[in-house]
Amino acid sequence: MSPMDVRQRHNVTITGRAEGPTVVLAHGFGCDQNLWRLVTPILAPGHRVVLFDHIGSGRSDTTTWSAERYATLDAYAEDVRELCHDLDSGPVILVGHSVSASIAVLAAVAEPELFAGLVLLAPSPRFIDDPATGYRGGFTADDIDELLASLDSNYLGWSATMAPVIMGNPDRPELGEELTNSFCRTDPAIAQVFARATFLADNRDDLAGVTVPTLVAECAYDAIAPRDVGAFVHAHINGSQLITLDATGHCPQLSAPEATAEAITAFTTTLTG
């Protein structure tokens, strides 16, 4: 696959200071690279900022999506590695939010030489409780079924006429006006598969394999990844740092963009000197 293909498939956008350290921002389940819109301008003066959409999300090329391939997080991790190879900028700092923190872990275990460091933002290696080991992810399997039902009942929020616009296939320019309401919309069929891959994943055992410098950045009040989980990730990645952002909710990029950018910058500074 040629470099152009990789960047088009993932709707890659690169901004910031070209000679700065490269920071790749990976969005989680439910949205797309728009999620970083408040953090990017703060990082841009000091970093080369790389944004992308996972296949199936945002304006990625959904024709390359398949339910079989994207049923597990491994496919997403492979995509991230392919993208990092394509950037050809030496080891990058990969910032993974939520499920993308697990994706980042998988990518860094498989090819550590691609990464100068990882920032795991609101990570959760397993969302479902595991009573056998006393692990508390915060959810039961029934809760996850309920989320899938929620996705299904908001089926109607997705309209087929919007699909070409959202999929970056704007041969219907008259629909352009509606774009303001299309952030983060995803085909419900794709969302179902990504939700399953995300919320049924268990990557706890992969944490120990991380050998690159890692910052774990959790939120003080996170309804999805409780503090226990941040502590768990920190304890299982050798030499990792833990920081608790004064943020509410699961998306500190939106609720506390300054603090989030500051944590990322402080970490990249320690790496690059």
Added chain:
Amino acid sequence: MMADRRPAHDPAFAALLEDSAEDLYDNAPCGYLSTLLDGRIAKINSTLLTWLGADRHDLVGHTYFSDLLTVGGKLYYETHFGPLLRMQGEVNGIALELKTATGTRLPVLISSALKYGGHGQPLLIRTTIFDARDRRAYETELLRARHTAEREHARLQRITATLQKTLLPPQLPTVPGLELAASYHIASPDEVGGDFYDVYPQGPGQWGLFLGDVCGKGADAAVVTSVARYTIRAAAVHNPDPHSVLTTLDTVINEHSRPEAPYLTITAGLIRPADDGTADITLASGGHPSALLLRANGTADYIPTPGGQLIGILPRTHITTANLHLEHGDTLLLYTDGLTDAHTDGDRRYGNNALLALARQLAPASPQATVAALDEIIEGFGEGVEDDVALLAIGVPKR
């Protein structure tokens, strides 16, 4: 009493209009909720409190909005609703469920908008909540219907695929001294196509073959296809001459079918391998596109069977025949017009000339190589192929 005729200055009517904004807020037929940016509940109206069965003091200042949601709903809120609200300032008509004090669930539709301060900074979130029990019941029915339709569609495709298989030979026979290749391209997995072919032994040292195309698709076409296949096999036992076989077929289809039933085009053949390894073929055509001969010497031509008429539509149809000799390295190709009628780009169709040009480029080519080359071309047409395509190639191996 004729209330609508009362003058507007009637004191009782004026009193009605003086419905205070506060009372409207509190007792509106929908729930109102204001939360801080972190989701903590700052203000809530009586309607919503009644729905929840909750006390104002237990909620205001302590509880987060997402705490009112079911756990699955909370996940949806955190991953979709919240980010969307922050990015576009408002979110409309999202279906969620609230947990009430008694443990029941209330399906609701939620819309939220950010309230901004004088400098454009977001201050708080205003949320309107509608009781969606009836609507959700209706949507559940729609979803159920959709899921049923999806299941039925999958079932239809399975039945179609099975039926299609019964209309084609599971595999071509091995004919001593000849090479055979065939393929079938399905235009739509939802409908049985009307193309068919077969190769079968026809007594000692002779083989029969046919390739046909019933007009139309679906069950009607499948019935005629099935009748045609078995009629040909039976007729050939009685008299293997292809002209005779097609005449019998025409009679049977005419008698069998209703006037509006599908007709068909077909090429039938009888092939006789000779002692020197070459072969003679007699072809009979009932209105079917001309066969193509790809010769060992690198030339290629259509084998004209002019004047052959459609089978099963005329009182007594005209069938034309042609005789040809296959040398070592010659390949005869039969196909259906789904191939030549395929759209290559926009309104342009592939056509007979392009097919002939391709054959001249390919020749000399074995049956396998010829069918493989056409398979690739057909794949390349993608959705331009509107009708099924059947290919059957017979050749004498190179010496």
